[in-house]
Amino acid sequence: MNDIAVETEPEQAAALFGDRIDLARTYTADLARRGEELGLIGPLELPRLWTRHILNCAFVAPLLSPGVVGDVGSGAGLPGIVLAIARPDVKFILIEPMERRVDWLTSQVTGLGLENVTVMRARAEEAKFDWPLDQVTARAVSSLSKLIPLTAPLVKAGGEMIFMKGARVEEELAAASKAVRKARLSNIEVLVLGEGIVPEVTRVFRATVD
Numbered sequence: 531m532n533d534i535a536v537e538t539e540p541e542q543a544a545a546l547f548g549d550r551i552d553l554a555r556t557y558t559a560d561l562a563r564r565g566e567e568l569g570l571i572g573p574l575e576l577p578r579l580w581t582r583h584i585l586n587c588a589f590v591a592p593l594l595s596p597g598v599v600g601d602v603g604s605g606a607g608l609p610g611i612v613l614a615i616a617r618p619d620v621k622f623i624l625i626e627p628m629e630r631r632v633d634w635l636t637s638q639v640t641g642l643g644l645e646n647v648t649v650m651r652a653r654a655e656e657a658k659f660d661w662p663l664d665q666v667t668a669r670a671v672s673s674l675s676k677l678i679p680l681t682a683p684l685v686k687a688g689g690e691m692i693f694m695k696g697a698r699v700e701e702e703l704a705a706a707s708k709a710v711r712k713a714r715l716s717n718i719e720v721l722v723l724g725e726g727i728v729p730e731v732t733r734v735f736r737a738t739v740d
Contacts (some may be wrong), residue, residue, distance in 0.1 A: 534573055534574070534576045534577060534728075535576065535577060535579055536558075536559075536562040536576045536579055537577050537580045537581065538575065538580075539555065539558075539580055539700070540580050540581060540728075541584065542585060542727055543580060543584070543585060543588075544727075545707075546588040546589070546591070546616065546662070547615060547616055548587065549617065550618065553615045553642050553644075554584060554615050556641070556642060557607070557611055557612070557615065557638060557642060558579060558580060558584050558585075560583070560638065560641070561579065561583075561606060561684075562576055562579055563609075564634075565606060568630060568631075568634055569630070570605060570634065571606060571633070576660070577706065578729075579605045581728040581729060581730070582635070582728075582729075582730055583608055584607075584608075584612055585724065585728055585730065586694070586730070586732045587608050587609035587612035587613060587625075587669065587732075588612055588613075588616050589696070589723035589724045589732045590609055590613060590667070590692060590694065590723070590734060591612075591613055591616035591617050591654050592731065593692055593721075593734065593736065594613065594617050594620050594646055594665060594692070595664060595665065595690075596619050596620055596679050597620065597621070597622070597664030597665065598620075598621045598622075598623065598661070598663050598664050598665075599613070599620055599622050599623070599661075599663065599664065599665045599666065599667060600622075600625055600657070600659075600663040600665075600667070600681075600684055601613070601622060601623070601624050601625060601666075601667045601668065601683075602625050602636070602654045602666060602667070602668040602671060602680070602681055602684075603625070603626060603627075603654070603668055603669075603670075603671035603672075603692070603734060604624035604625060604626045604631070604635055604649075605626060605628075605631055605670075605706070606631070606634070606635045607609060607624070607634070607638055608637055609645070609667055609694060610622055610635070610647070610667070611624070611638055611639075611642075611644070612644055613667065614639075614644050614647045614684040615642070615644070617646075618646055619646075620646060621646050621647075621677035622646060622648070623647075623648050623649075623650055623656050623659070623663070624639075624646045624647060624648070624649045624650065625650050625653075625654060626649070626650075626651060626709075627652060627653045629651065632651045633651055635649045636649050638693075639734075645733075648730055654680040654681055654684065655680055657684060657692065657728065658686065661686075662684065662685055662686035662687075663684050663685050663686065663689060663736075664685075664686060664689050664690075665685070665689055665691075665692055666681045666684055666685050666689070666690075666691055666692070667668050667692050667694070668681065668691065668693045668694070669693070669694040670694070670696075671693075673702050673704050673705070673706070674695070674699075674702040674703055674705070674706035674709065674710075674735060675695050675699045675702070675706040675708070675709050676691070676709075677693060678691070678709040678710065678715070679705055679709050679712065679713065680715050682713035682715075685739045686739070687739065688736055688738065688739070688740070689735060689736065689738070689739050690739065691715070691736065691737045691739065692722055692734060692735075692736050693728040693734065693735040693736075694732060694733070694734055695720075695733050695735050696733065698708070699720050699733050699734065699735055700737075702721060703718070703720065703735065708724065710737075713739060714739070714740040715738065715739060716738045716740050717736070717737060717738040718735075718736070718737045719735075720733060720734070720735055720736075721733070721734040722734075722735060
């Protein structure tokens, strides 16, 4: 454990998580305590853990619809675990290929009592479901040109892709024009969430799979 201080919980956290804030606090504390050791986050993330990671993911929660959401490359549980805490009315499948990360996710699901979450050890291209997903999420997984072809087959017709992206999302979208056409995406938009609330806004690529 290093001596870098963990960011104090921002006042906006309670409003975002409501009566589930204690679960968010427990998860954040666990991530702060074990995240670096398990290779889930870097040590420099602790002073901005709440604003850059937890709240960053929580802003996406209102975009989800009741149904089944697959979180591809779930890693530390960002955004999957955070969204599952914020939206107990939505079922989540956390898709992660690395065993140690699967172990972490499973321990969090059990420890937090998240009955709306299943953890699946698989790559996106290998994931098999009994029915297609209603929505798929991902954060810091890959460029849109690679991510769209990987995830489009997982989503039902009329379902949605909701990907958290960086500041260059518009460039990524332009470079992914071929993948967009092939996947027959519509209602494409780039949303900016959390403006004026956190130092780093959340950028989201959202599209419907036709």
